[in-house]
Amino acid sequence: MPAIVATAHAAGVPVALDNTYAAGVLFDAFAHGVDVSMQALTKYVGGHSDILLGTVSVGTAEAQERIGATHRLLGMAVSPDDCALALRGLETxxxxxxxxxxxxxxxxxxxxxxxxxxxxxxxxxxxxxxxxxxxxxxxxxxxxxxxxxxxxxxxxxxxxxxxxxxxxxxxxxxxxxxxxxxxxxxxxxxxxxxxxxxxxxxxxxxxxxxxxxxxxxxxxxxx
Incomplete structure (x- = not known):
């Protein structure tokens, strides 16, 4: 990942990573220079195979501005129940x-x-x-x-x-x-x-x- 990040950033290209295998915690994406980290909360965070959910996280204010604008444009949202189940999974x-x-x-x-x-x-x-x-x-x-x-x-x-x-x-x-x-x-x-x-x-x-x-x-x- 350090080599990918260095090469991409030298060309002005942002780096996005699927961090699901590491459950978002076994690999520190932002410490390694990743710009956008995604994971399927359906898996480790949910932990009980009863939700369909995902997250997109960013490491800088600039990335948040760009990703947030796209998110609002697409009108994407998740239900309170799914969020509650994800929070339950985080506890364990x-x-x-x-x-x-x-x-x-x-x-x-x-x-x-x-x-x-x-x-x-x-x-x-x-x-x-x-x-x-x-x-x-x-x-x-x-x-x-x-x-x-x-x-x-x-x-x-x-x-x-x-x-x-x-x-x-x-x-x-x-x-x-x-x-x-x-x-x-x-x-x-x-x-x-x-x-x-x-x-x-x-x-x-x-x-x-x-x-x-x-x-x-x-x-x-x-x-």
């Missing part, structure tokens, strides 16, 4: 993030030791691409990470694994109380040849041992 955000980080790391380390797994993509793991940047710029990690299965796994086997999970639910969002799993289809990548062997996991507030047991039984089913 620190406690939940601490629990989510510890449980996620426990599950990630367990998966890393499995013979079926080729790579665990969690930024707090030293062998994850981008780990040094995460270590430099972040104060913690969140609940989302990905698993790359061994080359012998095809798309159907990955799908069967996800569908065999019982505690992990199928879902695209994250940051709530429930653990979620989603298989990625084969997508053309210029730098990664994972060929549909990726599953993205979001760890919730369940007990780590229960989540690991669920993953283990699903792996046994597709063995």
């Amino acid at each position: 955000l620190a406690v939940r993030l601490d629990r989510l980080e510890k449980t996620t790391l426990e599950v990630a380390h367990w998966l890393k030791a499995r013979p079926e797994v080729a790579l665990v993509l969690h930024p707090a793991l030293p062998d994850c691409p981008g780990h040094e940047i995460w270590r430099r710029d972040f104060t913690g990690s969140a609940s989302v990470f990905s698993v790359v299965f061994e080359p012998g796994w095809d798309t159907q086997r990955v799908t069967d694994f996800v569908e065999a999970l019982r505690l992990f639910r199928l879902g695209f969002s994250w940051g709530g109380t429930h653990s979620l799993a989603m298989a990625y289809p084969p997508l053309p990548r210029t730098q990664r040849g994972y060929d549909g062997r990726i599953v993205r996991l979001n760890v919730g507030l369940e007990e780590p041992a229960d989540l690991i047991a669920d993953l283990e039984q699903a792996l046994k089913q597709v063995a």
Whole structure:
């Protein structure tokens, strides 16, 4: 981010960042020179998967003037009920993030030791691409990470694994109380040849041992 900000600002271009993964607190966007920081409050701040809400924050009075004028022109607004639910989530955000980080790391380390797994993509793991940047710029990690299965796994086997999970639910969002799993289809990548062997996991507030047991039984089913 420091390199992006320096390059963009040298050309007079403002920098906007989606800070949802860090829940707006694990990465200090404005301290790193970002002009506009956005996040989906639907996720960590809401914390219970029961609101659809987002924020746009700015770090300077000039940015506030420009963003505020556009906001008023578009007539965008949110309901008092949604705001109340977001404020409720903020009261427990620190406690939940601490629990989510510890449980996620426990599950990630367990998966890393499995013979079926080729790579665990969690930024707090030293062998994850981008780990040094995460270590430099972040104060913690969140609940989302990905698993790359061994080359012998095809798309159907990955799908069967996800569908065999019982505690992990199928879902695209994250940051709530429930653990979620989603298989990625084969997508053309210029730098990664994972060929549909990726599953993205979001760890919730369940007990780590229960989540690991669920993953283990699903792996046994597709063995």
